[in-house]
Amino acid sequence: MRNNLYACLLLAALGYGCAQTPSASKGPITDAAKLSEAAPTYAATITAADLSKHLTIIASDEYEGRNTGEKGQKMAAEYISREFREDGLTGPVQSNTTNPYYQTFDLEKSQWGDGYMTVGKEKYLMMQDFFVLGSSPFQTEQAVDVVFAGYGIDDAKYSDYNNLDVKGKVLVVLAGEPKGPNGNYLISGTDKASDWGNDYRSKRNAATKRGAKAVMIVTGTNPGEFNSLTQRYKAYANRPSIGLKSSNENPSAATMFISPVAGASLLGTTTEKLIGYNKQVATAGKPVAATFTAAKDVKIMTERKSEPLPTENVLGYIEGSDKKDEVVVVTAHYDHVGVEEALEGDKIFNGANDDGSGTVAVLELAEAFAQAKKDGYGPRRSVLFMTVTAEEKGLLGSEYYSENPIFPLANTVANVNIDMIGRMDYEHEKTNDSNYIYSIGADKLSSELHQINEAMNEKYVNLKLDYTFNDENDPNRFYYRSDHYNFAKHGIPIVFYFNGVHDDYHKPSDEVDKIIFESAEKVARLAFHVTWELANRDNRIVVDSNKK
Missing domain, CATH: 3.50.30.30 (Glucose Oxidase; domain 1)
Known part of the structure; x- marks a missing residue:
């Protein structure tokens, strides 16, 4: 997606000549209306083809199911950090002098005895x-x-x-x-x-x-x-x-x-x-x-027998302009469940949908925002793109970040979380309808986030926003089962995008060839527009509920 043509296309669309960029003359644009006008150009850089390109790599057998602390997870972390670096994002973990894109920490690997x-x-x-x-x-x-x-x-x-x-x-x-x-x-x-x-x-x-x-x-x-x-x-x-x-x-x-x-x-x-x-x-x-x-x-x-297990969250940062102290966090988990040697046939759980699909969406959003900043249309608020480890072990990577944040939680405006996109669940398979996404949690802490989510969808994407799993009495409890919850429990508004459960969930058959990339593209673009609006609007969204 790295293409110098984007800047010219943007400037032509907004009435500029290709010889002059906003950053070359007046510095970054901070006018919310002008930034809103620019959003579709950068959203268009998020494509099914690019999502497929990334996912074909990180959900391949070579990555061995990306089990936390193991070889495949380390390979995925390196791939993600390299993409962040090449796209021009900053590694914000200053304490890590070896790789500032990594928030490293030790988990405990343990087993019960008597x-x-x-x-x-x-x-x-x-x-x-x-x-x-x-x-x-x-x-x-x-x-x-x-x-x-x-x-x-x-x-x-x-x-x-x-x-x-x-x-x-x-x-x-x-x-x-x-x-x-x-x-x-x-x-x-x-x-x-x-x-x-x-x-x-x-x-x-x-x-x-x-x-x-x-x-x-x-x-x-x-x-x-x-x-x-x-x-x-x-x-x-x-x-x-x-x-x-x-x-x-x-x-x-x-x-x-x-x-x-x-x-x-x-x-x-x-x-x-x-x-x-x-x-x-x-x-x-x-x-x-x-x-x-x-x-x-x-x-x-x-009795419990334990040993340390080193792992890492992968962070890429784009500093904002006039509201840079406020931060919007975009997350997906890049780990999966590894290999099961006892199985017959395919033993590798590649996790293409869970959550390779969300991971590559975060990569695409990061690249789009980075390109916008290069063109002088960088976000007013800072944006942290974070792929977290150990979600499958109990939301541990996001919990670790929420307890050891790189940026103060008090300054964290919202979390946009993407966990499983580009598939149809049982209910939607009945009608072969892939033009939907379950939207969870946007109204629980901020009425404005819910309004933004609906407005951006209606204006740009036109997915069916399905609120089935947003019901507080939903027995599946999906609101509590992905990484956004570790932000929500600290009072930070969240929105969670999820395609629901299917026959390949947590099975070796969760493969890349079953992803509907056109659907994943639409959800990723919705996440982009919501993030863009959160980062560039004049006022920080309100927190007007005590729900956690």
Whole structure:
């Protein structure tokens, strides 16, 4: 796409001669209207052919599925950083003197060893009766004090922690969140659940803040439900996993999903009485003091063997002009899930759609913005193009950036995230309709971002914006399942573009030849126009919601 003809085409379209560029005479343009007029010229440089060119490389067998910390991921990082460098983007990681396009850090690669919990003479086994999420402090067998903490909620409208001392103790809490006598959730006052019920991390964070050592979330109402709800943990529990390195200074409370049988045993009661607590709360419409007597002779052992795993986010930066201290971040994850040697036939998960498609879209947006800056039409706000690592391991690359930002989060205007474009999901395959994209999250923190997204689509692209997965009660929870969430949880407005799930999702058959590049081109151009508007409008978009 690097073609000197672009500048002449742009200048001709705007009434300039090719002998003179804005940057040569008056410096960069900062007039929002003039920059808006220039946008279509640069959007047109994002083409199906260029997307295909990049994706054919990074989603090839040579890149071995781009598994985090492995050879293929390193090859992809080098390819992306080289493209950023050649397009003229700056590497903004000043602390990295070797490669300023890399934000390097160590993850932990670890695997469970021996694990159990004893309650008196009863023994409950890890990976059968309970599962640990993340790290655990119980490397050796330890005696613990157990406390029941209702639903584990600590909210201004409802708190299970009033008059409860949990410091250094292990909490047993119920999954979900309470409803009132009318059937509405007590926290929201509506039929819509809050993050307390949707995201276990809210309960973990509350337990951590209160000084608890661990929080055990009773999952399901009987052994069958527990087994069903934790099936995916069984599939992965014996494999090595990857996580952010835990801080010894301020460790998070260990999080465990436990069976109702084990939970009742810990509290000296029956499963029926434990699960029946929710009816007591529903009747009272507020937290209720439980009558459970916690077991005294409880010991826990969850051995974890770990080693460091170096990896890197790849960042390319275009400095803005008159509003350069404000930053718009464009993201996609470039990792995938690697190789599965046990498979027959094709063993390589090339991840063309997930998320090679988003990665190459970010490359194309970066190149378009870089060309605009060369022509004197650079963004007023700075734009950070970032492909993140370890999304498939739990959004770890974006979480690391959000906790260690190169640019202050207070100055971060918005995040535009692209994760899987250019395919049709099950629903749209029925009508062979590829002219759509699921738009998720734009209205959750900023009404203006939602309006911008719709306006740019109507003016330039004309995709069907499908809001099915934007519903707060959507059981797929896609809003919480890609990298934008690590910006949203810090109050930064986001918009997430996603084509939905298909038969090739997380299979070796997710190949380049199945991408509809004309569809990917349209979505990438929409992302470009939204980013262009966010970067060049006079006023920073408002944050007018408390949703996370």
